[in-house]
Amino acid sequence: MGAGVPETTRQRILDAAVEMTTEAGWASVTMSRIAERCGVSRQTVYNDIGAKPTLAKSLILRELEQFLAGVSSAFDAEDDFLRAIRQATYAVLDRAQDNKLLHAVVSATHGADTELLPYLTSHSEGLLGYATAIIHEHIRKFDHGLSDDQADAAIEMTVRVVLSHVMQPTKSPDETADDIAWLMSRVLRA
Structure with missing residues (x-):
């Protein structure tokens, strides 16, 4: 909080x-x-949040909003489309490295405590749709040469690749951001 x-x-x-x-x-x-823990009644928790599935969704959406704030900052700060993609990717992957909730969710996949994981994977339609819509708004300021349908496809695939690297990183945030920017440069040339 500020x-x-x-x-x-x-x-x-x-x-x-x-x-x-x-x-x-x-x-x-x-x-x-x-x-x-909060010093409130159980009814207050239910009134403010709802049941546990709603709590799970609220947690994931709040985290997503924080990740997307970094994406928005990257797109707002750049005047070059590929640099903006690279910086937005880096912002997400860098934040993911130290995100305790994300680590708890991902590490739970090795045990039985996986109830939050579907919100990042199999039930991630809302997450993907929300992220795609936010990014689509940001890329309107760039002359990228993609139709709206092409832009939507490129954004969705990029978001899916970034999410995959969030869940199971194989390189540093810098290296992965470079790779994704390179891949997008190839898409834009086609």
């Missing part, structure tokens, strides 16, 4: 859920334990 901006009950609940997930796994998160 200085002087009061934290809402909803934010405190989400923060508590992240802390509990990173400390002991998603299975340890209950509405009662969140209420206790």
Whole structure:
């Protein structure tokens, strides 16, 4: 939170859920334990968030918004399309390296605590749609030569590749960002 901006009950609940997930796994998160940690009633947690599946979705969407803020900053700061793609990719991958919630979700795939994972993988339509829409708005300022349909396809595939590298990195954020920018340079030449 920024200085002087009061934290809402909803934010405190989400923060508590992240802390509990990173400390002991998603299975340890209950509405009662969140209420206790936040100093509110269990009913307040339900009123502000809803049931646990809604909490899971809210956590993932809040993380996505934070990742997309970095993407937006990269596109806003650049006047070259490929540099903007490279910087946006780097921003996501760099943030992912140290994201405790993301690490808790991904590391859970090796155990039984995988309830959050579908929000990043098999049930990620909302995530992909939201990310694609935000990026599509940002790329309008560039003369990239792609039709709207081509731009949507390129964005979706790029988002999927970046998400894959978030989930299972094989290189440093710098190297992967360079690779994705190179790949997009080939798409733009075609």
